[in-house]
Amino acid sequence: VKERINRLNELKKNKNVDVFLFTSPPSIKCFSGYYFNFETGPSPFHLLPATLFVAPFENSVLLLADSETDKLAAIHSGVTVIKYSGYVYEEPLQFTKDFLLQLLKTIKENGASNARIGIEKNTFPHSLEKALSEQYPGIKYIDVTDELNILKAIKDEDEIDHIRKAAHLADIGQAAVLQYAKEGITELELFSKVRLAMETAAGARVPVMTDLVSGKATASGGGNPTNKVINKNDLILSDLTPCLNGYWGDSCNTMFVGTATAEQKKIFTLVKEALETGIHTIRPGMQAKEVDAVMRKHLEREGGFGHHGGHGVGTVYHEEPRIVPYNTMILQPGMIIALEPAVYKDDYGIRLEHLILVTNNGCDILTKFNHRFEQVQ
């Protein structure tokens, strides 16, 4: 975490800000360890699930509604937690008032009443700016969203460890797809078994973004599972993106139930080669777009894919470095990237994905499952 605070201190100097006030769940996870349970949508019992005040090398203060205090163990040591009243039933809800009271106090106690505050403008509510400006008209707000996105592209050891665990959950999910996929069950039935395998491994509910489709739907690249029955000779595309304790994993396999055509087998092999070529190409110092180009070129004559070749993964499931044709961002050790080349034909699609960590001399593959086109019998 100290390395991240170091980088934040650099940002502080470059943007000439005094302190930061983070309001986006990904940044709050990154700099405090606290993560938000987003699976059931925004809560009616707070303005923001959490707000993080950071004066680098001095103080970090996490303001948390008391309804959100079940994940205290995840919070980094050194972060001061201040709770305010969220849910009450004996009197009207007044969480905004209680929250602002604590926030104003925190700002004052940290000498930031006239500070230049680095904020994330897109998740900074109008009401918050208004309330702060009323009390402390001297505060200046400086948006640091773009700079944060770049800063967060490099992961520290603790983050790599988090993402390894999320990648392991994805491995478990992919093994479950291979184990349970069969003719006659629905996509939702398969998804249920896959999700249970991941949730049992985690010992808790796990938010999962997924493409889990079969047959012709694979041609479009994905979609959520439905009641469609898996038929003989269907391809199944399973892109599993679980979120474990605030960090995402990512993975994709495409398999078949029954007998694949010779063309499908050829395309599978080609996509697998593209992925392997992408992985073997990666070196720190190269541009993100170069990795995209080698994979895209390998699949060009088969039609290729109309999406990114990959993307960074962390507290957001798609972040920098984006592996796309325009991106000149330099790959650096500590970046974590999902690569997902694909070929989409008129009536089927095949996509394969691994999650990798850029190292000093190449990369480590964080997802450990093998891409298999055929089920183990």
Add this chain to the structure above:
Amino acid sequence: VKERINRLNELKKNKNVDVFLFTSPPSIKCFSGYYFNFETGPSPFHLLPATLFVAPFENSVLLLADSETDKLAAIHSGVTVIKYSGYVYEEPLQFTKDFLLQLLKTIKENGASNARIGIEKNTFPHSLEKALSEQYPGIKYIDVTDELNILKAIKDEDEIDHIRKAAHLADIGQAAVLQYAKEGITELELFSKVRLAMETAAGARVPVMTDLVSGKATASGGGNPTNKVINKNDLILSDLTPCLNGYWGDSCNTMFVGTATAEQKKIFTLVKEALETGIHTIRPGMQAKEVDAVMRKHLEREGGFGHHGGHGVGTVYHEEPRIVPYNTMILQPGMIIALEPAVYKDDYGIRLEHLILVTNNGCDILTKFNHRFEQVQ
């Protein structure tokens, strides 16, 4: 929908605003039909999943990222949809720029460049206010959050129909708990079967908020399912709150696996009486707190419950009218309320909940399942 626009027009007059700009997913669902898939958290491909401009009786314009256009069928007729570019891979993401361009155009075309705009201050990003004020410095922003919360407490026919369907999903979930609960399986395994039953009925993934716990954990009122094994003589508390197409259902049952004690049976009967008494008490014209009081009083000598007696349900899972000791809000036909009396002892808890609709002369029960303490053998 016309009735809601009528009420919005009243609000327009009372708050002296010209038009509205809604930024919260619940309000956007209510006034446009569009709902947001929140299960995987905020998307990295838009500033807001949707933004709704409403000039009552004149024009409603929904601004939607093109990555969010899979639910167009749900959008009310009469709402103009304007798409902007969200996800792109051949060039850098510029969704904020594209979104603002369309929004500024919409405001101008609707003659609102100097308008008094009703907003939801807590979901109105600082960046949005800044961009609008720069272009149209004459705009005034008037927060209408509290008034909207009251306006939305009364549901129109189309909303009641939506919530009936969500309540039906909850019925299916409760039936699945009774069917599948057994000694030796984990809470997560049970939850998996329950969720699959609901998702199969919906034909799609369904966001579910739940308490699904067994044994001593029922004493605290709930929590998410874990790997805890369901043991003989465990109580199982199952509070199922599914979200179907943007509207929530709500329900709770408590059952046992094995043999309940005489005291537990007595408490179950008492809580059931409290719920029935609450339901039979409801009449339009009474205060919300009166319903809370009759249920709370009925359970007083057994220790009762340290939470609300109930709450409104709609595009938010806990909204007005809150059924709580302080609330003098008058119940009116069209309000939809979950009632959930409970008794919590040291080592177990029993909570029972139904979802009801306030009618002209009493109420209808929207959840149709029967609270059962014992499994059908």
